[in-house]
Amino acid sequence: MMKQSLAAAIIVIALAACATAVPPVEVTRFHTANPPMGGTVSIEEMIGNPDISLEFRTYAAAVAQELQRAGFSESAQGKGEYVALVGLRRSFRPTGPDRSGNPVSVGVGGSTGSFGSGLGVGIGINLSGKPKDVVTTELSVQLRRRGDSQAVWEGRALTSAKEGTPAAQPNMAAAKLAAALIGGYPGESGRTITVR
Structure with missing residues (x-):
């Protein structure tokens, strides 16, 4: 009995050590009165995006996945009814x-x-x-109609984590930011919310 209790305690401690505290995400969204609820969309880089890298592709892939969950289907670049322009900024602040x-x-x-x-x-x-510095990551997405380049939905998600922690790593941050931003699409326009 004592051995089973000890083994159970070790498992609980190990699982607690593996659990990663993911910081909250601040999300702001804006959209037209009737935002599209589906259609084909291509994922493209926002003009002036300062971070052209493999890391950017991680965030673009996370946005594509969340848009598919919201009812859109991904199309090749330059094709599709809509274009999702994705921007990424990372900054470091000493603590x-x-x-x-x-x-x-x-x-x-x-x-x-x-x-x-x-x-x-x-x-x-x-x-x-x-x-360690604090890493602030901001993901911006703007959904435009391809035909007339009219913006129909846009949003921004922002989170911070200590450098070197799992929550600051691109894979985890990309998934968290994209899910917070696009989850519940289209969301309430003009309101800033905190997603935990």
């Missing part, structure tokens, strides 16, 4: 003071009293290094 400038500190102390005197020296070493 807290840089503790790597003075990693060693020395303190000296002394005392005298009725039982004698003493002198002590203490050395402190900071091994924590520089704090």
Whole structure:
């Protein structure tokens, strides 16, 4: 019985360690009075998008998957009734003071009293290094009719996570941002919501 309880406790601890806390996503959407509820759509890069990379493709694929869940079917670039323009921005913000400038500190102390005197020296070493930056990722999507380039739906999703954490990795961030932005399509126009 004791062995089973111990084994169960180890499994629970292991699962808790594997669970990743995904930060909330701030989402804002705008759309016309009658946004399309389906049709063919091609996924293209937003003009002026600063991040042309393999990482961008990860986000574009996540957007395509969520649009399919919303009732659209993907078509080849340059084809389709609609075009989904996808933009991606990542920025890094430092957190807290840089503790790597003075990693060693020395303190000296002394005392005298009725039982004698003493002198002590203490050395402190900071091994924590520089704090991790916060990575902010913003995904923008604009859905336009191909025929007249009229925007019919657009939105922005924003999240932040500490650099190096699973939540800051492109695969996880892309899936989370795209699902938060397009989930519940078309969503309430002009309102900012937080998706957890």
